[in-house]
Every structure is written in structure tokens, then in C-alpha cells.
Amino acid sequence: MARMIRLAILLVALFAGFQATAAVTTHVVGGSTGWLVPPQGPIFYAVWSANQTFILGDILFFNFTTGEQDVARVTEQAFLTCNSTNPISLVKTGPANFTLNSTGAYYFIGTLNNNCLNGQKLAINVTTSPGPIPIPTPRTVPENFTVGERLGWIVPPLGEITYLTWAYNKTFIIGDTLVFNFHNGSDDVAVVTKDAYNICNTSTSLAVYNNSPAAITLNTTGEHYFTSTYNYHCELGQKLAINVTGTGSGSSPGSPSSGTPGPTAAPPSVGASPARISTSYFLIVFTIAMAVF
Structure with missing residues (x-):
């Protein structure tokens, strides 16, 4: 019992x-x-x-x-x-x-x-x-990244969020290469500072690439900023910000906020x-x- x-x-x-x-x-x-x-x-x-x-x-x-x-x-x-x-x-x-x-x-x-x-x-x-x-294994072998994939490097239809979405969850390490595909004569790639990126000022670009495809190797750690020198292209969203690490543990800068209140x-x-x-x-x-x- x-x-x-x-x-x-x-x-x-x-x-x-x-x-x-x-x-x-x-x-x-x-x-x-x-x-x-x-x-x-x-x-x-x-x-x-x-x-x-x-x-x-x-x-x-x-x-x-x-x-x-x-x-x-x-x-x-x-x-x-x-x-x-x-x-x-x-x-x-x-x-x-x-x-x-x-x-x-x-x-x-x-x-x-x-x-x-x-x-x-x-x-x-x-x-x-x-x-x-799962804990991802840090990547040590450099890779090539085609910016925007099939969309390429253009003034994106949805604005700045397009390239922010593309860079999200990607890890960039020293030695990686960004490949920008665009139409020669109607676009380019400008490497700029963070301040220039934020206000879309390309008058003092660090470097400008006029020929497509433009392959830019990431040789230094930290934040890297890219846009176009053509009129209003940056203001319309043709801009990319990424973060480069030496260990493969980084992510793109500028995580989105939680947004505005909904229903x-x-x-x-x-x-x-x-x-x-x-x-x-x-x-x-x-x-x-x-x-x-």
C-alpha cells in the first residue's frame, strides 16, 4: 500500500x-x-x-x-x-x-x-x-563578397535599408574583398569617412573607383564606409557601412532600433x-x- x-x-x-x-x-x-x-x-x-x-x-x-x-x-x-x-x-x-x-x-x-x-x-x-x-567557428580564410548580390551597386529601390540588410549578419575579416558591380560612366564607388557617410559628403573621398567591377580588399580592422559620388545617389540610399575584424567575430555597424510604436x-x-x-x-x-x- x-x-x-x-x-x-x-x-x-x-x-x-x-x-x-x-x-x-x-x-x-x-x-x-x-x-x-x-x-x-x-x-x-x-x-x-x-x-x-x-x-x-x-x-x-x-x-x-x-x-x-x-x-x-x-x-x-x-x-x-x-x-x-x-x-x-x-x-x-x-x-x-x-x-x-x-x-x-x-x-x-x-x-x-x-x-x-x-x-x-x-x-x-x-x-x-x-x-x-551553436557557437560559430571564427573564419580565418578571406572571401569575396559581391555587394548587393544580383542587385549590384545601384541606387536601391528601397533606399538605404537595402545595403544595410545585405550586410546584416555578415562577418568581414582582414583580407576579404568587396566586389562592386555597376555601370561604367553612370556610377562609381567612393570610400569615405564616417562623418562624410552620415551627411553624404563626397567632396573629400578617401578613394574613388570608376571602373566596374571594383574589387576593394579590406586590409584594416574597424568600420569602413562606401557610397557613390554621383548626384543624390548617396541621399537615395546608395551607401554601405561594414565592420572589419581580425577574428571573424564582428558585424555590420548601425544595428536598427526597435522602431516606432505600433497598434x-x-x-x-x-x-x-x-x-x-x-x-x-x-x-x-x-x-x-x-x-x-
Whole structure:
């Protein structure tokens, strides 16, 4: 009889512990900013999601004003091209909840006006457990980076955020080379100081490259600033700022702020993220069970 009582107590404790560790987390998309067209462009939600861990069963809470925004879950291809023609699902009434009921990648966009093209898009990855945070191995071998990738070095359609987004999460070390692709005669690359970069003053450029492709090797650590000497190109967003380290542990300068306040709808209370269920928990319970019996 005493053994049965001990077993009952153990099962109650196990169930209570499971409830505590298996609780889901509600992620308020964009934090206090909510779900809107962010001033910083696509990098805003990329930064937000990079600081989250999405586990099977978690909930995404999209806080937006009905009639002004919406949220569509789409395929990866639709996400990349901002195509809202055939979404997987579409919610027009805010706020909206999405339960992450399968592992893998999820893609969300706003379908109204040009909201997606202006940065209202979110990509996340859902796993079964948080697991250890991987520590990247510092890179020691120099690489070539094509600035803007296929877009090249131009006056970007979305302004300064284009090259800020490109540089985000890239690590630049001594010996790396930046390759600028542009049209000869209608563009160039100017190396400038931080002050000149901030006010778009190219009258005292440190160096100017007129022939494409311009390959610039990064030979010194610290911040490096680039723009174009052509009229208004810098003011319209053709500017790039990066940080070069000797160890591969740096990142691009100028991290975006949290943005302006968004919709006023009250989000759910989330508090601190609950503990996640783990194998070690069951090992502890198993050990206790062996001691009891």
C-alpha cells in the first residue's frame, strides 16, 4: 500500500513537472512595434526573429489594426517575390494568432498595397526543442563578397535599408574583398569617412573607383564606409557601412532600433519564456523512481 502511495505521488509530480516544462510560448511578432510596414524595412523582422526560439506548439501573435494590415502565410517562393496570389492562409482581422503545429520553415507577408515589398515579411524556423545554441567557428580564410548580390551597386529601390540588410549578419575579416558591380560612366564607388557617410559628403573621398567591377580588399580592422559620388545617389540610399575584424567575430555597424510604436491592441501576457521539456528532466524522474522502488 505504501508503495502505491509513493507511486501516486511520483506520477503527480511527473505530471506537474511536464505541465511546467511543456508550456508553449506566445511570440508577439515585432514586440511593441507589432505587425506593420517597419521603418527599417525587411531587416526589422529578420532581427526580431533572430532573437527568438520557435518550438513546436508555440504561438505567433500578429498585432495589427483591421483594415490597415493583414497577414498571409505563404510559400518560400511567394515570400521571396512578395506574391500574395495564392496564400496558404490569410487573416484580415487583427490581432491574429498562428499556432506552429509543424516543424520547418514558416513564411508570412502583408498583402495590402506594397507592404511586403516595403518590409512587412517574416520568415522563421520551428524545431522540436531549443537545443544548444551553436557557437560559430571564427573564419580565418578571406572571401569575396559581391555587394548587393544580383542587385549590384545601384541606387536601391528601397533606399538605404537595402545595403544595410545585405550586410546584416555578415562577418568581414582582414583580407576579404568587396566586389562592386555597376555601370561604367553612370556610377562609381567612393570610400569615405564616417562623418562624410552620415551627411553624404563626397567632396573629400578617401578613394574613388570608376571602373566596374571594383574589387576593394579590406586590409584594416574597424568600420569602413562606401557610397557613390554621383548626384543624390548617396541621399537615395546608395551607401554601405561594414565592420572589419581580425577574428571573424564582428558585424555590420548601425544595428536598427526597435522602431516606432505600433497598434494599440493589447497583446497577451507572455512574461518570461517557460522552461522547455528536456531529456534531463526525464532522467531525473527516472532516478527518483529507482530510489523509491
